[in-house]
Every structure is written in structure tokens, then in C-alpha cells.
Amino acid sequence: MERSAHNPVERTDEDLMAAYSGGDLEAFEVLFARHRRALLTFLVHRVGEREAAEDLLQEIFLRVIRARGSFDGRCAFRPWLYAIARNAIIDGHRRKSVRAQVQSESALAVDAASSGGGGTEGEAGPTSLDRRPAAAMVGSDPIATLAARDLRARIETALALLPEAQREVFLLRERARLDYEHISEVTGVGLATVKSRMRYALAALRRHLEDLPEVAPE
Amino acid sequence: MKHDEPNRDPVDPTNPKGQDDSMTPHQALDCEAVEELLVDHLEGLMSEQQHASFDAHLATCPACAETARAYAQIQAAYRDLPGKEPSAAATAQVLEWARIEGLEPERFEPRRPRSGRPRSARSRVRWVVNVAAGLLVFFTLFSLLPDEPEPFHRRLWRADAAFASGDNERALELYGGLYDDLAKRSWPPGDPDGPVVLLRLAELQRAAGERGLALEALAQLHERYGPRTQGGATLVLEARLHEELGNLAAAKLAYERARMADSGLWDRLEGDIARLEQALEQRSEEAARLGALGYTEGTGLSPEQQDELRSLGYL
Numbered sequence: 028m029e030r031s032a033h034n035p036v037e038r039t040d041e042d043l044m045a046a047y048s049g050g051d052l053e054a055f056e057v058l059f060a061r062h063r064r065a066l067l068t069f070l071v072h073r074v075g076e077r078e079a080a081e082d083l084l085q086e087i088f089l090r091v092i093r094a095r096g097s098f099d100g101r102c103a104f105r106p107w108l109y110a111i112a113r114n115a116i117i118d119g120h121r122r123k124s125v126r127a128q129v130q131s132e133s134a135l136a137v138d139a140a141s142s143g144g145g146g147t148e149g150e151a152g153p154t155s156l157d158r159r160p161a162a163a164m165v166g167s168d169p170i171a172t173l174a175a176r177d178l179r180a181r182i183e184t185a186l187a188l189l190p191e192a193q194r195e196v197f198l199l200r201e202r203a204r205l206d207y208e209h210i211s212e213v214t215g216v217g218l219a220t221v222k223s224r225m226r227y228a229l230a231a232l233r234r235h236l237e238d239l240p241e242v243a244p245e
Numbered sequence: 246m247k248h249d250e251p252n253r254d255p256v257d258p259t260n261p262k263g264q265d266d267s268m269t270p271h272q273a274l275d276c277e278a279v280e281e282l283l284v285d286h287l288e289g290l291m292s293e294q295q296h297a298s299f300d301a302h303l304a305t306c307p308a309c310a311e312t313a314r315a316y317a318q319i320q321a322a323y324r325d326l327p328g329k330e331p332s333a334a335a336t337a338q339v340l341e342w343a344r345i346e347g348l349e350p351e352r353f354e355p356r357r358p359r360s361g362r363p364r365s366a367r368s369r370v371r372w373v374v375n376v377a378a379g380l381l382v383f384f385t386l387f388s389l390l391p392d393e394p395e396p397f398h399r400r401l402w403r404a405d406a407a408f409a410s411g412d413n414e415r416a417l418e419l420y421g422g423l424y425d426d427l428a429k430r431s432w433p434p435g436d437p438d439g440p441v442v443l444l445r446l447a448e449l450q451r452a453a454g455e456r457g458l459a460l461e462a463l464a465q466l467h468e469r470y471g472p473r474t475q476g477g478a479t480l481v482l483e484a485r486l487h488e489e490l491g492n493l494a495a496a497k498l499a500y501e502r503a504r505m506a507d508s509g510l511w512d513r514l515e516g517d518i519a520r521l522e523q524a525l526e527q528r529s530e531e532a533a534r535l536g537a538l539g540y541t542e543g544t545g546l547s548p549e550q551q552d553e554l555r556s557l558g559y560l
């Protein structure tokens with residue numbers, strides 16, 4: 028892993044975090060570059076809304092920045108990052124439910140159009156998905172764009188149908204790429220429970236994907 | 246509350262985790278036990294004994310075999326979903342925080358002890374303004390320095406931004422620079438940015454009418470990063486390029502592979518494949534007709550015309 032101490036691209040996450048704590052800004056930039064896509068995708072799939080996910084991404088990295096002094100270099104960076112992410116998501120839920128309460132009490136008359144739509148639009152809405160990645164993957168080719176989005180939309184829809192605890196384990200494993208021991212630490216539940224959640228998640232995804240249109244029945 | 250639960254709660258009757266101790270060799274597994282092992286199977290976490298029993302069951306139980314296959318497929322399909330790129334605004338915000346927080350207090354106030362008297366709100370505002378002004382000057386100077394090599398990830402952001410804004414010329418230039426950089430580093434395997442650079446180059450070359458170069462970029466993508474990059478999208482791009490170059494057979498093949506790679510494309514590419522089949526048929530009919538008239542394939546010229554051109558020194 029530690030081939031060259033000079034090339035920041037080849038340094039470990041833990042080295043980079045330590046370097047940033049010592050004032051090396053470029054180390055942080057590399058760290059951010061390395062984790063931004065996986066974390067944002069994780070968050071979008073976790074909370075189901077692009078806007079909220081982007082806000083969370085910023086908040087999580089701000090927490091990382093502020094907690095840099097307390098990062099223990101002997102621990103792995105990724106589980107630490109996703110533990111911070113988990114706390115931020117939970118805090119976000121809390122804030123959101125408070126906000127929702129306030130809104131339902133006071134703001135029934137607010138212009139719905141100006142508020143930009145609610146939670147269900149989320150990832151499936153063309154405005155959020157069209158921002159870049161689809162164009163980036165398939166250029167201007169409309170058929171390829173549609174098909175890629177179609178596959179993406181099917182998987183993302185199936186994910187959104189999972190119970191939250193199962194979705195969390197699935198995403199920590201398949202997007203964050205944490206091993207099961209780390210997932211158990213981050214979520215605070217036992218290893219066997221983590222694995223059985225994963226099993227239920229896979230079984231449910233399979234069922235949902237078979238129910239959704241456009242999957243080859245074979 | 247977080248660490249109260251033990252790591253190994255005894256939920257699992259077949260004890261897939263206690264690999265080393267209690268399992269007798271070649272113990273026959275039933276469907277339920279196999280089901281419990283599927284996650285370990287996906288992750289390659291089974292012991293050899295478990296593997297043998299697992300495989301033995303799958304060989305005789307089509308239902309479990311089908312489940313194992315489906316899980317592996319779902320896992321692969323999800324892992325292949327491209328990552329989402331944060332907006333430029335979010336990225337800028339995070340990096341700005343990193344700068345400002347990272348500078349405080351060590352660099353700007355090295356003599357002030359951490360436990361020192363807190364700054365008043367007002368002086369704090371002034372401090373932030375000063376830092377911001379200083380940073381502005383610093384980064385303006387930084388961007389004007391010609392020899393300072395800009396880090397790879399920063400150039401990738403600029404290239405992505407140019408691509409996203411439709412500035413193809415600039416994007417092509419920037420991705421071209423990144424390509425050179427990757428080539429110099431011999432294409433580090435597993436690097437997530439390499440495939441992006443190659444795919445973008447292919448798209449941009451195609452948009453610039455450089456189809457040969459675009460195909461070259463796709464060929465490199467497949468060669469350097471393996472079959473994982475052969476998704477429906479890249480194969481459709483390849484098919485389009487071949488079709489535009491008149492390589493009808495290659496185009497048809499690529500469309501067919503795209504369909505195999507992504508079942509969602511199955512119906513959508515039906516028309517393209519039919520069109521190519523028709524064109525290929527027409528082409529072979531035309532070749533047969535010309536052949537019957539004495540034309541040679543390739544030049545489209547009759548033997549007499551060829552003789553004439555040869556006598557004039559054109560051939």
C-alpha cells in the first residue's frame with residue numbers, strides 16, 4: 028500500500044488524514060477526491076434524495092475536518108468516515124422530523140411549487156439524475172443514456188423498497204466496501220445480525236427486481 | 246448503547262462463522278443451511294469444508310444454485326453502478342472548509358497558545374476576511390505559476406467541469422493531459438479515474454469526428470481495465486462508432502454484446518440490430534451483383550476503368 032510517500036495519490040487514507048492534521052491541505056484534497064463519489068452514492072441510496080445527500084456529504088466532511096485531531100491513525104479511515112456519516116444521517120433525521128413538525132403546524136399554506144417537491148421525487152427525478160453522471164457515462168447517445176438510466180433506476184428503486192436496517196447493511200458492504208466486522212462496529216449490532224440483514228436484503232432485492240419491469244426473465 | 250451487543254450473537258444454527266472448530270467433514274447441508282451460508286459464499290469467507298458441502302448441495306439443488314447465481318448478479322450489478330459526482334458547489338464548499346479550518350490556529354497564530362483568550366466575534370470576522378483575502382491572492386499566484394504541476398485530481402475536476410458544461414475542446418485537451426499522466430504512471434490498476442478518462446476521451450473524440458481515435462480509446466479501456474468496463478453503455482458507444490465507420494458486422498456484434506451485458510437494452514436495440522442486418526444483406530447482394538458484372542470488390546471500379554487509371558499513373 029505504501030509504495031511512495033511522495034506521491035499523494037498512492038498514500039493510504041490513514042497517512043493522508045495524519046498529514047492533513049499536520050496542516051497538509053493537499054492530503055485532504057486527495058482524501059476527498061478518493062471518497063467523494065462512493066460516499067455521495069451511499070448517501071443518495073441511503074436517504075433517497077440527491078439534495079439531502081449533498082448537504083449530508085458537506086456536513087460529514089466538515090465533521091471529518093473538525094475531528095481530524097481526534098482521528099486515531101491506528102484505526103482504519105473508512106469505517107471512521109462511515110461511522111461519522113451514520114451519525115450525521117441520524118442527526119439529519121432528527122432535524123428533519125422537527126422541521127416537518129414545525130412545517131405541518133405552521134406552513135400548510137406555503138406555495139408548494141416554490142418548495143421544489145418532496146421526498147418521493149428524489150433520485151428518480153430527471154433534474155437530480157441529469158446533473159452529470161448519466162451524461163458522463165454515455166455521452167449524448169440517447170438510447171444508451173436511457174438504458175443505463177433504466178438499469179440504474181431499477182436497482183435504485185429496488186433498494187428504496189428495502190427496510191432501512193437492511194439497506195444500511197447492504198450499502199455499507201457494497202458501496203462503502205466495509206467488511207462485516209467493521210459494519211458490525213459502525214452499526215452497533217452483532218456480526219450474525221449484520222449477515223442475516225445482508226441475506227434478507229439480497230432476497231428482497233431479488234424479489235423486487237423480478238417484480239420491476241425490464242428485467243430479463245430468462 | 247453502541248457497543249453493548251456482543252459481536253457474535255448466536256443466531257445462526259449452522260454456525261457458519263465457527264469455521265475452524267465444530268464442523269464435521271462432508272456434512273450434508275439442507276437448503277436452509279445453504280441459505281445461511283450464501284453471504285459468506287459471496288464474500289469468499291467459507292472454509293474449505295463448508296465450500297465442499299455447499300458446492301455438493303448446489304450441484305443437486307437447482308433452487309439454491311439459482312439463488313446463489315441471482316445474489317452474485319445483484320451484487321455485481323450494484324457494484325457496477327457508476328458513482329455519483331458531488332456538485333461543484335459542494336466540492337468547493339468542503340475544500341474551502343478544509344483550507345480555513347486547517348489553517349487555524351497553527352499556521353496563522355503560531356504563538357498563541359490553544360488555551361488563550363477567545364477572539365471576540367468581531368475580530369473573528371476580521372480574521373476570516375483576512376484569511377479569505379490572503380487565500381485569494383495565494384491561489385491567484387498559484388494558478389499563474391507555470392511550472393507548478395497541478396495535482397491529478399484537481400485537473401480531473403477541471404476536465405469534468407469542462408465536459409459537463411459542454412466545452413468539448415477544452416475537455417478534450419484536459420483529458421488528453423490526464424491520459425498522458427496515466428500513461429506515464431503505467432495505468433495504475435484499480436485506479437477509479439483511469440476508466441473515466443478513457444471513456445470521456447472516446448466520447449469526445451467521437452463528437453470531434455475522430456472515430457478511429459475514439460475506438461482506440463475504447464480498446465484501451467477494455468484492455469487496461471478488463472471486462473468490468475464492458476457495460477451496455479460502452480458497448481453501445483462502440484457499436485455506434487463502428488456503424489458510423491461502415492464496419493457493419495462489427496457494429497452488429499457490439500450491439501448484440503451490449504444486449505447481453507444489459508438486459509434493459511434488449512428491446513431498445515432491437516431496431517438497430519434489424520437495421521444492420523438489413524444493411525449487411527444489401528451490401529452482400531450489391532457485392533454479388535457487382536461481382537457478376539465483373540467489378541472487383543473494394544475499389545468499385547470495373548477492370549477497364551482500373552486499366553485506364555493505371556495507364557494514367559493513378560493506381
Ligand SMILES: [Zn+2]
Binds near residue numbers: 275276279302306309
Ligand atoms: Zn437447496
